Amino acid sequence: MVKKKVRVLHVFGRMNRGGAETLIMNVFRNIDREKFQFDFLVHSKEEGHYDQEIKELGGTIYSVPHPRENILQYRKELKKILREKRPYDVIHSHIFTFSGYVLKIAKEEGIPIRIAHSHNTQDGHSSGILRNMYRSYMRKLILKNATNLLGCSKEACRVLFGPECLKNSNVQVLRNGIDLEIFEKIEKGVYLNLRDALRLDSKAKLIGHVGSFTNQKNHCRLIKIFSLLCDEMDNVHLVLVGDGPLKNKISDLIKHYGIEDKVHMLGVRSDVPEILANLDLFLFPSLYEGLGLVLVEAQAVGLKCIVSSKIPSEADIGAGLMKFIDLDLDDTIWAKAIKEELENSNRNISIQKEKIKQSGYDIKEVIKDLAYIYSKI
Structure with missing residues (x-):
């Protein structure tokens, strides 16, 4: 019996040449693609720098409206992809705090492995009452819905998952590897x-x-x-x-x-x-x-x-x-x-x-x- 591929859906803003995107492309190029299928969900209709290579490597890119435009439409589109393109075994979210919302939907749709991956130590927004409330709510969603919490450094983990997160067994520092x-x-x-x-x-x-x-x-x-x-x-x-x-x-x-x-x-x-x-x-x-x-x-x-x-x-x-x-x-x-x-x-x-x-x-x-x-x- 042929063992089925593990199907992984990565979630990014857009597949441009940033550090997080480059890391995952380094993984995609070198992982056994007979065993693992990588697809990508992006929050942009514009083409990313890595889009063509993703397709050449056998990946599919799903473009959805940015959640800021219409959060209900975003939820609908994400659920539709998870249902119609199923089964996905893994959803691997790289979008910092908003990973909480993505992984909540993934859990509702029965995705067994749900990963929040922290690639930064700030979200780029100034602090205020509403922003801090948003950060707190999204952290709660991440901790409630993620099966695995990854960060590119200890500080990246602490900022997104909490100051004491490294004591937890599901938290791991994953180095930003390069292809030697x-x-x-x-x-x-x-x-x-x-x-x-x-x-x-x-x-x-x-x-x-x-x-x-x-x-x-x-x-x-x-x-x-x-x-x-x-x-x-x-x-x-x-x-x-x-x-x-x-x-x-x-x-x-x-x-x-x-x-x-x-x-x-x-x-x-x-x-x-x-x-x-x-x-x-x-x-x-x-x-x-x-x-x-x-x-x-x-x-x-x-x-x-x-x-x-x-x-x-x-x-x-x-x-x-x-x-x-x-x-x-x-x-x-x-x-x-x-x-x-x-x-x-x-x-x-x-x-x-x-x-x-x-x-x-x-x-x-x-x-x-x-x-x-x-x-x-």
Whole structure:
């Protein structure tokens, strides 16, 4: 008798190149697709960056109206999908607090494995009476309806599931794993030459940032710090990878500081590891992060990272590549630390395979953990 596939429905806002989405795509590419079927429910009619690849890997994407538009219609559409496309064995929700509502419906529809996955330490909204009531209600729904609670760091778990959640047996930190095979051609020296592509001097110092243009990523602070660095150093350039609602605002800020010739906005890229391999330093002054998957990728190529103290300590793989700086410190202190690192370092590509494995960020180990959870039907 042929054993049926375990059918998993992932719930996201949209399948763009964020950390959570990239993690699940890393899993999807490497998991045994003869045993596991991944489908995706998204809250957007717009195409996501990963949509085409999902279809090529055999996944189906269901688009439903955003719950903010009409919560009753959302409930109706979700129930319809769960009933008509049944049976799903697992629903794996990645949408922070609203996972509570999704998993409530999943429980009503008899989905046996219901996972809430926390990928962040804030929801991006300012606190107020109504917002706090919403957060409290959704946490109660999560705790009542989820069978498994996952987070990319201890703090990500605590923020969504409660300060004492790690004492519970159904709570687990699941590392944001990366596919080490992607880094093999970098190790062999076969990858993009970014300086040539940007027509820069081979001796130009390159600083990089990868992330969506949103408040969380703190691009305004990043640009201000870089402008100070430009006053102190010649032949230094900044590479920005990503897209988002604040992109035009950041472009205007770059013009305001008169550093247009020093900043290179590359948009959304599928070759992030290769870009990272070209850099001399990675700068990540986020206001908050669940973890920061790109930091794991940056360290994987032996890249020194200067990051905000808001980054969870678990992001450090123990290779001596992370320097944490408090966001409350003056911009000049950040600029000084960057200058010292650039002047004192002699950048050599060094793939940190063993450190990645030892710290739990090998995608193969992450898949083992997820496959175990998914199969407990």
